[in-house]
Amino acid sequence: MKVTSFGEVLWDDLPGGKVLGGAPLNVLVRLRSLGIDCSIISCRGNDADGEELLRQIENKNVATDLLQVSDEQATGLVKVTLDSSGCASYDIVYPCAWDKIRFEEAALKCVAESDAFIYGSLSTRDEVSRNTLERLLEKAKFKIFDVNLRPPHYDSNRLLSMIKQADLVKLNDDELYELAQAYGSKQHSLEQNICYLAELCGISRICVTLGSHGAVYFDDGKIYHHCGFRVKVADTVGSGDSFLAGLTYQLLNKAQPHEALTFACALGALVAAHHGATPEISLQEIENFIHPV
Secondary structure, eight states: OEEEEESOOEEEEETTEEEEEOHHHHHHHHHHHTTOEEEEEEEEESSHHHHHHHHHHHHTTOBOTTEEEESSSOOEEEEEEEOTTSOEEEEEOSSOGGGGOOOOHHHHHHHHHOSEEEEESGGGSSHHHHHHHHHHHTTOSSEEEEOOOOTTSOOHHHHHHHHHTOSEEEEEHHHHHHHHHHTTOOOOSHHHHHHHHHHHHTOSEEEEEOGGGOEEEEETTEEEEEOOOOOOOSOOTTHHHHHHHHHHHHHHTTOOHHHHHHHHHHHHHHHHTSSSSOOOOOHHHHHHHHSOO
16 A cells, blocks of 8 residues: 655754654654555755755655755754643744645656545645645545644635545544634534534545544544543654554555544554654554553
């Protein structure tokens, strides 16, 4: 199986130093560790940060042949601040290299050959990358939209088009309520707003993460719940990305919805129990966590 993602590759500047990051990349790193063939479509700066970023992505065995180089823009950087409970907030530099991802025929071919194509809301903030993404979506088989609302880097009306093109949308509960309200919902419950968004946008799959309380998965009119797993949180950086990787992995392997949701919640919890976005976690560790002896 092959998964391609589009969007930001960057350095997360954490209190302990800079680490490789960007949601589209984090998802791929996790999928690669689960045995999926992965490619990233993005852009880095022609600078020292960009060279080190390339080296580290290659070390993660994610294909980098579609990682462009910009002479005009620097490699992406995000200042990450953690509160007392390990929850992260982000200060995202604009513009940077991944805002200027150019369209290439090789990227279009890669997307067309992939079993899933993952794209995020942050990569739509600049017209150059946004226009490239629109062209790539035309050839994607299974489109997964990862909503990450980072003020002021989004526009709800612009995101509506991206949601309508998706086969699966993943977002958290705050993002669901914000977007549903922006699109005219008068509903108050989580499930009502999921159904509202699904009907409005004509999509059959929506996954809403609830932090430590698990997630809800809407699949063709049916709603599945998982209450989550309790862990001692180190930090939440990358937890949602690994959740999405776990869900994608299971869906591509034709797992039942509740099985896929359980696996995704377990993987997200395990990542939150470690520092950094992409700690090494094996399939066996996930299974042992779900079914402790």
